[in-house]
Amino acid sequence: MLQLDGIVLEEPGFRLTADWSLPAGARCAVLGPSGAGKSTLLNAIAGFVVPKAGRILWQGQAMDALPPGKRPVTILFQDQNLFPHLTVERNLALGLAPDGRITAPMRTRIGEALERTGLAGLGGRKPGQLSGGQQGRAALARALLRARPLLLLDEPFAALGPALKADMLALVAEVAEAAGATVLMVTHDPQDARRFADLTILVAEGRAAAPVPTAELFAAPPPALAAYLG
Structure with a gap:
C-alpha cells in the first residue's frame, strides 16, 4: 500500500x-x-x-x-529520459546497473524485455532512430527491467x-x-x-x-x- x-x-x-x-x-x-x-x-x-x-x-x-x-519507484517522463548517444540496449542496461555494463545474463534479460515490448531486434539502434511509439516502448522496457x-x-x-x-x-x-x-x-x-x-x-x-x-x-x-x- x-x-x-x-x-x-x-x-x-x-x-x-x-x-x-x-x-x-x-x-x-x-x-x-x-x-x-x-x-x-x-x-x-x-x-x-x-x-x-x-x-x-x-x-x-x-x-x-x-x-x-x-x-x-520507477518514473517515466514525457521525454522518456533515454540517452540519445547510447543504443537502446545500453539505455536498458541502465535499468539493471548504474554503470550500464552489459553481462551475458543482463543481455538475455534485456532481449526478453525488448521482445515483450515489441522491440525485438532493435537493441542496437539509438533513440533517434526509433519512432515516438518505439521510444515509449523502450522506456517502458527499462521500467520493466527495474522491476x-x-x-x-x-x-x-x-x-x-x-x-x-x-x-x-x-x-x-x-x-x-x-x-x-x-x-x-x-x-x-x-x-x-x-x-x-x-x-x-x-x-x-x-x-x-x-x-x-x-x-x-x-x-x-x-x-x-x-x-x-x-
Whole structure:
C-alpha cells in the first residue's frame, strides 16, 4: 500500500496537500487542470520534491529519508529520459546497473524485455532512430527491467496519437498486472483515465483528493472536476 500521511508540498505561490492511501496493485489516474500539482505530487513520491510536512510510506515503511534511486519507484517522463548517444540496449542496461555494463545474463534479460515490448531486434539502434511509439516502448522496457513495485507515469505518451497512445496504455496495463505493480498516471485526458484506471485522484484547488473509483467520479463529478471538464 502507498500512503501519503498528511503531506504538504509547498513552492513559491503553490501549496498542495494529500492525505490518503492507495492499495498495492492499483491502477490510478491523476487528473486535474494544468498547474494544479499533478507532476509535483509524483515527483514527491519519487523523491525529487521534499514535502514541507507529512510522510510518504510504502507497505508501512517511510520512504522520506531514501534518495530517489533507493525508493521502490520507477518514473517515466514525457521525454522518456533515454540517452540519445547510447543504443537502446545500453539505455536498458541502465535499468539493471548504474554503470550500464552489459553481462551475458543482463543481455538475455534485456532481449526478453525488448521482445515483450515489441522491440525485438532493435537493441542496437539509438533513440533517434526509433519512432515516438518505439521510444515509449523502450522506456517502458527499462521500467520493466527495474522491476520496482511503484510505476509513476508523468504523461510519457502525451505526444502520441490516440490509437498509439491506447496501445501503449494497454501495454502498461499488461506489464503492471504481470508484475503486480501499483501505477499512478498523470493525464489531462479524461479518456485515458476511463480507459486505464480503476481509481482516479483529482488534483485541484490545492488538494490531491483521495482515490475514488473512476466510473463513480465521472458519473457524479465534484465542482472542481466539472469545471475542468467544461
